[in-house]
Amino acid sequence: MKATKGSASWAWASLIKGRKVILNGARWQIMNGAQAKIWTDKWITNIQGGALCPIPGAIVDRNAIVETIIDWNSRLWNLDIIRPLLSTQEALAIQWILVGSILKVDRLVRPDEKNRKYSVRSGYHNIHTHHHRSSLRRPSSSMSIDQRVWKLIWHANVTPKIRHFLWGALNGHVAISYVLYKKKLRNSPLCPICNE
Template structure:
């Protein structure tokens, strides 16, 4: 307890700025001889919040900083698991690649959850119900021959085999080769020569087919409607077609507040509407040291280079580095006297927070978000836009230069020669 109080006193003493002006920096002069360089870097990487804000209690085990029963349950469960380390277990481990495929699949959330339950053998098949001592037969109620396991219900039941063969996947089922659902999925997505887009397409179709099979199976049991493979194939096809057509197309705009907008752009940099200047920011971050390189590029509505800056700092995470890049960019633009700014970044979580969705962001960003809100008052209008990294190539290159170089560089009217070729790739004018 005494050690904890001592640490709190130390933090209170070093949080005060170096002088009477608020420099938002840590004063380490009085304790530098007591701490290691690694601890010094960690302290300097911690952002200082606004003194005008109100302190509040944060639940650190939740990304949003708010306690939930789910996060408390997982914390308690992890403590229990740690106490059981070293004890033998009979459960079979599922390849982590399977979970990644399921949770990143382009399908409906309810279908992702169904796939997760199916792979964990937590679906209410007859065999699972019987194994839990529920008074029922484990025999499949449709074919009335084999035990209704998850694999049987979704892959090897005679009527299901016809669904897979007649689907666009054209899969020919073999009961002897299907040992478990997760291994079957792994073999399906591990075909040699398959690109990432092809794998995503296969997983999407597979998920909707399995969901349609399960719905038809449930109707056969509870509504006494014999399953029709042709109808199941058509239902799955219609479902995934409707789902893919509902995905927002490139160029869609989502507005959350007056003057704020998030634009999902193409991979080519776009000029801002007059009278806005576009502020592209990016950060390069080393997780081992916390060193961060920041790149800032400002161009006008004709695509002409106005000014730019690179600098180095330290950050505690990748998204914190992106937030610091926005802070540096807004400060730089304010010092240049600009009034209408369109901030563009390839960090979607940060842009969502800047659009007002702070509660959905990481609690570690709250101090930086408060500073960003303060800097917004320096401008007549600020717009926020998210773009893919390809459309933020110039700021990305500048950040890479910053983390490899030393000190701060500011360019006015003319960028360095090392960035000219990157600017040229945007197909827009830039100084020779």
């Protein structure tokens, strides 16, 4: 998944741009362990985020592949090499993962889908969930304005066009000098009429 845009067709450029959406929510299903990286890829099904997080201060080989911690004779995990770098929860989460087949390659799957394949539906839900989580982390502009103001605007006896304009003005969507200045479309945030 290291393709670049270059001078690609519109379709290819769109795929490159949408790659983040497709990969977000995908996890590696471990078969022979030769494709997934231990420390940088999402491959752990039982922990938040799906990726390992080494203990603070630990130096790890970010290119080490999962295959190096599989004992193919017993078809069990050999965590001796990395155990000092893991939390107890992560070590247990790895041990719960079934070892795949040495004859099959690792593959990206979507755990939230029944068939484990990407679909527009799963992409949409992933974007919506991500947007919802990020909006919960930061306060919205509507939260900094008193709810009574919003009620007054939305229940005002004016045309919908005026209500929409007021909503846009309060959310910084109207192209006043300050907004144009923030978008680097003007040299000054001051009003050209009153200079304030």
